Amino acid sequence: MTGGYFEIQNISGGYGSGRVVRDVSISIARGEVVCLLGRNGVGKSTLAKLACGFLRPMSGAVQLAGVEITGKRPSENLTLGLTYCPQERVVFDDLTVAENLSLMRTDRRLDEFEPYFRAFPRLSERRGQYAGTLSGGEKKLLSFVRGLSEGSAMMVIDEPTEGVQFENVVRMAELMLAQKEAGASFLVVEQNLTLVDRVADRIVIMDHGEVALSAAASELDRQQILAHLTV
Numbered sequence: 107m108t109g110g111y112f113e114i115q116n117i118s119g120g121y122g123s124g125r126v127v128r129d130v131s132i133s134i135a136r137g138e139v140v141c142l143l144g145r146n147g148v149g150k151s152t153l154a155k156l157a158c159g160f161l162r163p164m165s166g167a168v169q170l171a172g173v174e175i176t177g178k179r180p181s182e183n184l185t186l187g188l189t190y191c192p193q194e195r196v197v198f199d200d201l202t203v204a205e206n207l208s209l210m211r212t213d214r215r216l217d218e219f220e221p222y223f224r225a226f227p228r229l230s231e232r233r234g235q236y237a238g239t240l241s242g243g244e245k246k247l248l249s250f251v252r253g254l255s256e257g258s259a260m261m262v263i264d265e266p267t268e269g270v271q272f273e274n275v276v277r278m279a280e281l282m283l284a285q286k287e288a289g290a291s292f293l294v295v296e297q298n299l300t301l302v303d304r305v306a307d308r309i310v311i312m313d314h315g316e317v318a319l320s321a322a323a324s325e326l327d328r329q330q331i332l333a334h335l336t337v
């Protein structure tokens with residue numbers, strides 16, 4: 107145990123007997139944002155799933171606030187303060203935008219979502235619209251707001267900006283930074299350097315299922331990052 111708030115320790119795993127992630131360790135402190143980058147197919151999403159209980163690791167351990175959570179179900183992890191937002195948009199198409207959000211609250215009130223509606227007027231305008239009719243980028247925003255509004259101390263978010271336009275990516279960054287200020291920690295799988303530049307304290311780059319590079323964001327320039335992302 108190295109003292110991080112969220113500790114991924116020597117995790118290996120994948121699908122069936124196929125090993126995709128090999129011996130990956132990442133330690134995230136309270137209030138730290140770590141961005142996980144890498145080319146397509148190197149195992150970033152698989153690592154996120156292994157860390158959050160959607161896949162059972164072949165070996166290694168995961169700890170949250172000093173508590174071992176390896177192999178716990180995602181629903182158990184949520185009660186312990188770990189939110190996982192998968193890459194696939196998690197919205198219910200046959201519920202309205204408002205219903206998708208109010209589902210998160212036992213009293214069904216929408217008041218607490220007002221800051222998110224102010225940040226994303228498109229969502230506000232579409233409150234009464236079925237989520238199934240939203241564009242891909244709008245669904246990603248809705249999914250992001252659902253995840254962030256869980257208010258967990260640790261959030262693992264997989265490619266939140268896919269299909270989201272620039273100004274909304276900037277607002278996503280601002281909302282994340284506000285939660286970071288309040289003490290939340292993030293592991294963000296991301297290819298969009300607009301978001302990475304704004305939120306990352308540390309950058310971890312994966313290649314072939316392993317950590318190829320881990321450094322403070324301030325120590326890396328764009329060229330070094332891009333060298334790892336281009337084939």
Ligand SMILES: Nc1ncnc2c1ncn2[C@@H]1O[C@H](COP(=O)(O)OP(=O)(O)OP(=O)(O)O)[C@@H](O)[C@H]1O
Pocket residue numbers: 121126144145146147148149150151152153
């Ligand atoms: N459900 C699955 N069953 C079997 N193999 C899978 C499954 N999901 C992903 N893989 C394989 O695992 C490897 C890593 O995929 P993963 O989605 O973790 O990569 P990634 O780095 O997140 O890529 P991307 O940036 O394209 O999302 C790929 O070879 C992929 O084909």
